[in-house]
Amino acid sequence: xxxxxxxxxxxxxxxxxxxxxxxxxxxxxxxxxxxxxxxxxxxxxxxxxxxxxxxxxxxxxxxxxxxxxxxxxxxxxxxxxxxxxxxxxxxxxxxxxxxxxxxxxxxxxxxxxxxxxxxxxxxxxxxxxxxxxxxxxxxxxxxxxxxxxxxxxxxxxxxxxxxxxxxxxxxxxxxxxxxxxxxxxxxxxxxxxxxxxxxxxxxxxxx
Amino acid sequence: xxxxxxxxxxxxxxxxxxxxxxxxxxxxxxxxxxxxxxxxxxxxxxxxxxxxxxxxxxxxxxxxxxxxxxxxxxxxxxxxxxxxxxxxxxxxxxxxxxxxxxxxxxxxxxxxxxxxxxxxxxxxxxxxxxxxxxxxxxxxxxxxxxxxxxxxxxxxxxxxxxxxxxxxxxxxxxxxxxxxxxxxxxxxxxxxxxxxxxxxxxxxxxxxxxxxxxxxxxxxxxxxxxxxxxxxxxxxxxxxxxxxxxxxxxxxxxxxxxxxxxxxxxxxxxxxxxxxxxxxxxxxxxxxxxxxxxxxxxxxxxxxxxxxxxxxxxxxxxxxxxxxxxxxxxxxxxxxxxxxxx
Numbered sequence: 001x002x003x004x005x006x007x008x009x010x011x012x013x014x015x016x017x018x019x020x021x022x023x024x025x026x027x028x029x030x031x032x033x034x035x036x037x038x039x040x041x042x043x044x045x046x047x048x049x050x051x052x053x054x055x056x057x058x059x060x061x062x063x064x065x066x067x068x069x070x071x072x073x074x075x076x077x078x079x080x081x082x083x084x085x086x087x088x089x090x091x092x093x094x095x096x097x098x099x100x101x102x103x104x105x106x107x108x109x110x111x112x113x114x115x116x117x118x119x120x121x122x123x124x125x126x127x128x129x130x131x132x133x134x135x136x137x138x139x140x141x142x143x144x145x146x147x148x149x150x151x152x153x154x155x156x157x158x159x160x161x162x163x164x165x166x167x168x169x170x171x172x173x174x175x176x177x178x179x180x181x182x183x184x185x186x187x188x189x190x191x192x193x194x195x196x197x198x199x200x201x202x203x204x205x206x207x
Numbered sequence: 208x209x210x211x212x213x214x215x216x217x218x219x220x221x222x223x224x225x226x227x228x229x230x231x232x233x234x235x236x237x238x239x240x241x242x243x244x245x246x247x248x249x250x251x252x253x254x255x256x257x258x259x260x261x262x263x264x265x266x267x268x269x270x271x272x273x274x275x276x277x278x279x280x281x282x283x284x285x286x287x288x289x290x291x292x293x294x295x296x297x298x299x300x301x302x303x304x305x306x307x308x309x310x311x312x313x314x315x316x317x318x319x320x321x322x323x324x325x326x327x328x329x330x331x332x333x334x335x336x337x338x339x340x341x342x343x344x345x346x347x348x349x350x351x352x353x354x355x356x357x358x359x360x361x362x363x364x365x366x367x368x369x370x371x372x373x374x375x376x377x378x379x380x381x382x383x384x385x386x387x388x389x390x391x392x393x394x395x396x397x398x399x400x401x402x403x404x405x406x407x408x409x410x411x412x413x414x415x416x417x418x419x420x421x422x423x424x425x426x427x428x429x430x431x432x433x434x435x436x437x438x439x440x441x442x443x444x445x446x447x448x449x450x451x452x453x454x455x456x457x458x459x460x461x462x463x464x465x466x467x468x469x470x471x472x473x474x475x476x477x478x479x480x481x482x483x484x485x486x487x488x489x490x491x492x493x494x495x496x497x498x499x500x501x502x503x504x505x506x507x508x509x510x511x512x513x514x515x516x517x518x519x520x521x522x523x524x525x526x527x528x529x530x531x532x533x534x535x536x537x538x539x540x541x542x543x544x545x546x547x548x549x
Contacts, residue, residue: 035531047515051251055514058253066255 075194076155078187081138084131085154086174087186093177096150097170099124103142103151111135112142129170133159143186152186218327224317225333229306237469238268244510251514278458285362286455294360295460298353298467305346306470307333309477310400310487331487338398343478344384347433347471351377353464354435354442358452369451372441375521379528380432380439386536387425390543391415391482404486414485421539423483425532427508430475432524435468437513441521476505 025031057063067074076082088095099116115128143152154173159166175183193199242257242265249256257264282288310331317327336342351373358370392398394415395406407413416423432439443451453464480486480501487498519527 044516048511051511051515054253055247055250058250063253064255065253068255068258 076157077193078191079193080155080157081140081143081153082157083133083154083159083168084142084173085152085184086129086170087150087152087183088175088177088180090180090183093180095126095170095174096148097126097129098148098150099126100147102145102147106141106145108139108141109135109137126170130167131173132165132167133161134163134165149186155184221327221329222333224327224329226307228329229311229333230303233303233306233311233470233473234466236473237466238272240469240472240506241271241465242268243506244513247507247510248514251511272462275459275462280458280460281455283361283363283455287360287362290356290360291455292460294353294357295456295463295467296353297356298350299463299470301346301350301353302467302470302474305343305350305474308336308339308342308346308400309474310404310481311477332400335401336399339400340388340392340398340403340478340482343474344388347474348377348381348384350467350471353467354452357456357464361452361455363454365449365454366452368448369442369454372448372521373452376432376435376439376441376524379525380429383425383528383532383536384429384433386533386540387422387429388482389536390422390540391419393540393543393547394418400481400486403482407485411485414483416483419483419539419543421535423479425536425539426483427479428527428532430479431509431512432528434471434475434509436472436509438516438518439524440518441524444518472506472509473502476502476509479505 025034054063058065086095086097099114101114101116104112104114111132111134113128113130113132114126116124117127119125138153140153146152151173245267246256246264257267260266260270282291317329319326332339354373355370355377358366358368358373360366391403395403397403403415407415431437435442441447441451443453448454453461456464477498480498484501485497487495
């Protein structure tokens with residue numbers, strides 16, 4: 001399809017497909033027969049039946065769509081960029097961060113500040129690490145640039161606060177050492193949400 | 208009916224108790240009706256409805272009541288103050304006055320051990336008029352002065368439109384209500400609800416709905432218009448006229464419109480149950496239960512319809528009432544009269 005065809009704004013010239021809606025009545029008799037037909041067709045009762053079925057299904061088949069939000073939450077997509085998590089190595093329990101500073105460099109809102117030093121094994125260790133969530137725009141560059149998959153976006157999306165600046169320390173975001181077995185591996189940016197199968201629906205092809 | 212004759216005499220104390228009972232119970236039921244409506248609509252839209260105040264949200268009515276009672280009573284600057292203040296009272300009062308001529312709840316005698324009031328007979332109808340139906344329909348029609356005056360007094364264009372629509376709707380359906388119920392009245396030969404009830408006591412097949420199906424449907428449609436329910440909720444349709452006649456109202460005055468509307472819904476349900484669906488069977492033990500179920504069905508039908516059907520435009524309402532329903536009602540009366548004659 002050429003670009004010209006999209007730029008054509010002259011209504012009526014394009015190649016539209018009209019819906020088949022039937023003939024509108026012209027004479028009085030045709031109007032009358034249409035009214036009588038519609039009256040005895042029982043379409044109104046179809047509508048009543050639909051909502052009744054919806055109600056019975058909601059009440060007795062558990063087809064209720066309400067999610068009582070603060071008490072229950074829907075699974076979020078792995079692509080969702082919420083508050084960051086600092087992951088640990090599963091084998092040793094050490095944090096994965098190697099102190100390369102790429103996340104600090106790439107951060108476009110300058111909200112990551114880090115300081116590193118060499119420990120006794122001449123291994124780089126993170127001495128200071130804060131993210132200002134008042135500035136963070138959750139663009140995800142830090143997680144993308146991290147060579148060790150050390151900083152990822154987690155699932156904590158409830159980040160309302162009373163003040164603009166909200167600093168998070170490295171240890172706050174780090175997986176607690178006793179919950180290492182519960183640490184969620186980052187699925188990657190292209191991953192589908194855990195309930196993707198349930199969300200699959202037939203495409204409506206009415207037209 | 209022999210049973211009717213041996214009933215004790217109705218004293219003014221009994222009538223007074225009945226009036227207080229109707230006021231208290233129907234107001235409470237109207238409040239409960241809002242809860243039921245929210246729940247039913249929610250279920251039909253696969254929601255839960257109010258859930259957090261009390262078990263299953265039951266105390267939501269109390270919370271709403273407290274809110275309504277304690278809210279500031281605002282009277283707009285350029286409104287006609289007197290009429291603005293009176294209008295909601297008209298709606299609520301006429302709704303309850305209409306209920307005085309309708310049989311609500313079975314009759315009973317207060318036991319002797321109750322001090323002062325012991326032995327007083329409380330009738331099932333507060334005022335057993337021989338023109339019951341006429342009185343009830345007249346009162347419900349008079350109730351439309353509430354929205355009409357409210358809309359015109361509040362110096363608000365949405366209110367004016369709401370008031371104009373009230374007039375349109377009132378003129379359209381009132382004819383149909385009267386004409387549709389005329390045919391059953393001709394069959395029974397009385398305007399009293401008790402006579403209507405006694406006419407249909409020979410089982411389900413003696414119900415008026417089998418003899419007058421057209422009148423039943425017409426009355427139901429007109430009843431929906433009369434109570435300002437969904438296919439005909441032109442008066443305060445939010446999507447079109449903000450809130451129509453109730454735009455400027457808040458707090459308890461708005462609450463009175465609401466209570467009036469729900470009391471009217473109950474009244475229409477009772478009339479439909481008594482006139483067309485056999486009423487209460489005074490002889491049977493479960494007559495009171497059956498009439499409750501019938502009334503509850505009509506109430507539920509109103510909520511059901513609200514969930515399912517879109518509402519009509521004012522011109523469609525007038526078209527429906529004047530060009531379709533009124534001729535149908537007239538033909539129905541004519542045929543009924545011919546059948547009675549032959």
